[in-house]
Amino acid sequence: VQKFLRINNFSLRIGLFFIGFVLLSGCGSPSVSVGFDSSVPASQQAVMRADFQRISTLNITQPQPGDAQILGTSDLSASTLVTWLNAQIRVVVGANYDWQSQANVAGGGSGDFTSDTTNGDDAQTLMLNLGAYIYIQEKPQNQVYTLQTSQGAIVDNSPTVGLVQVDALTDSTQLIQGSAINSFANQAIRIPVYYHEGTHDFGGGLPHALCPSGVYADEYACELYSNGPYGVEAMLLRNLYSLCATCTSNEQYALSLVVADKQSRILPGATFVKKTTESIQ
Amino acid sequence: VKKISFAVVIFSLAFLFSLLRLHALPVAESQNALTKKINPLAESKLAQKNAVTARPDDPAISNFHALITETFEGLPKLRDLKRRRHSDQMPPEILRASQGLSEIHDAVASNPRLAPYSFEFYRACAQSNDLVIPVRAVCLRDLSYWTARLSIQDQPRATDYPQDVWNLSKTLPLPF
Numbered sequence A: 001v002q003k004f005l006r007i008n009n010f011s012l013r014i015g016l017f018f019i020g021f022v023l024l025s026g027c028g029s030p031s032v033s034v035g036f037d038s039s040v041p042a043s044q045q046a047v048m049r050a051d052f053q054r055i056s057t058l059n060i061t062q063p064q065p066g067d068a069q070i071l072g073t074s075d076l077s078a079s080t081l082v083t084w085l086n087a088q089i090r091v092v093v094g095a096n097y098d099w100q101s102q103a104n105v106a107g108g109g110s111g112d113f114t115s116d117t118t119n120g121d122d123a124q125t126l127m128l129n130l131g132a133y134i135y136i137q138e139k140p141q142n143q144v145y146t147l148q149t150s151q152g153a154i155v156d157n158s159p160t161v162g163l164v165q166v167d168a169l170t171d172s173t174q175l176i177q178g179s180a181i182n183s184f185a186n187q188a189i190r191i192p193v194y195y196h197e198g199t200h201d202f203g204g205g206l207p208h209a210l211c212p213s214g215v216y217a218d219e220y221a222c223e224l225y226s227n228g229p230y231g232v233e234a235m236l237l238r239n240l241y242s243l244c245a246t247c248t249s250n251e252q253y254a255l256s257l258v259v260a261d262k263q264s265r266i267l268p269g270a271t272f273v274k275k276t277t278e279s280i281q
Numbered sequence B: 001v002k003k004i005s006f007a008v009v010i011f012s013l014a015f016l017f018s019l020l021r022l023h024a025l026p027v028a029e030s031q032n033a034l035t036k037k038i039n040p041l042a043e044s045k046l047a048q049k050n051a052v053t054a055r056p057d058d059p060a061i062s063n064f065h066a067l068i069t070e071t072f073e074g075l076p077k078l079r080d081l082k083r084r085r086h087s088d089q090m091p092p093e094i095l096r097a098s099q100g101l102s103e104i105h106d107a108v109a110s111n112p113r114l115a116p117y118s119f120e121f122y123r124a125c126a127q128s129n130d131l132v133i134p135v136r137a138v139c140l141r142d143l144s145y146w147t148a149r150l151s152i153q154d155q156p157r158a159t160d161y162p163q164d165v166w167n168l169s170k171t172l173p174l175p176f
Helices: A002-028 A042-055 A067-071 A078-088 A130-141 A184-199 A229-241 A249-264 B002-031 B033-037 B045-049 B059-074 B092-096 B098-110 B112-127 B133-149 B163-171
Strands: A091-093 A103-105 A145-149 A152-156 A163-166 A220-225 A266-271
Touching: A042 A078, A042 A184, A067 A229, A078 A184, A130 A145, A130 A152, A130 A163, A184 A229, A184 A249, A220 A229, A229 A249, A229 A266, A249 A266, A249 B092, A249 B098, A249 B133, A249 B163, B059 B098, B059 B112, B092 B098, B098 B112, B098 B133, B112 B133, B133 B163
Parallel strands: A091 A163, A220 A266
Antiparallel strands: A103 A145, A145 A152
């Protein structure tokens, strides 16, 4: 009997240790809990899940003063970045998601959408904050649309609903030549895009401004805010570049060019905007 | 009289020949304008100032010259990219410019003797209105980086570059 009790005691200790280890490791590394609609292809989901996993392990140790303020947080730790993203992006839909056919006006009937081009144009996008995009359209009509997704219905009464549509983000044209799709450098280009889209949750969606000149002349691809979507994207890119010391030289230059591109979209005289939230009651 | 006439004819022919050469030269120069613009062997004042001892037939330098010429010609042109709409997508051509720019950086890093020859490339790139702003800013960043690192007196000056290119270059992270 004594022998039996000793064995059981030992098993109990091992079991408790294992449970404690699992609980502690779960607490130590928060994870991104964004849901995917069935319209997102499995291959695209896999790439994005790997990106989200990477975010939870980021260790940005030396941000420049004011970088965290651009995002609106106190620091740029992995847990802060995960928490921020979980709050701003909840469901991702695919490029083929036909939001107009999935939308219903609260109280019955389908949405009467005009071919609004608030987002700028019909050019293919990397991602789109669909919730904010629809909100901008419905706000003048004071109507609220409900969108059906495989993750449940989303009542789009605010830009903060966290509904984003992924498009060309993972296309081969967006990859650094000779660098694997899940290399740190390629992830460092994609990860700030999630934060760009999440930043559209604030204010009235913080829509882009017309570019006066350059490659994007006459397109809504520029910005009047230093802490708007492009400002956030450029700031994160700079910080991820600093973690890319062991990347290849080609990858480092690709990142530099992306930083320059995003930074160049912030127009002279851009101001620091107070990020508020709003909704249709 | 015959001797004098012969001398006059010879002199006239020589004069005509020299005139033809003078007129032909600018044509040849304009055909190779791009190459000459970034031809460090021909034009780099810095190379002269630094008394670079390399010979024109030095394979390292001729290879590097070929690299910077090829890279310059392959950089994305503003007029080409403006034909399309992009929205939030950066044109892939800009991303692909990383290849040549990184090769130039690596070549200079492994052989600093090539640095003076890269300066004309970086200057031509940063000052070219035909190129897109992000690429020009990265070129100017690299020019500033190498001239500072090698303690070259002739540092880039803000007055020599458009303000947007200059300001953007100052926001970019430095090469590792």
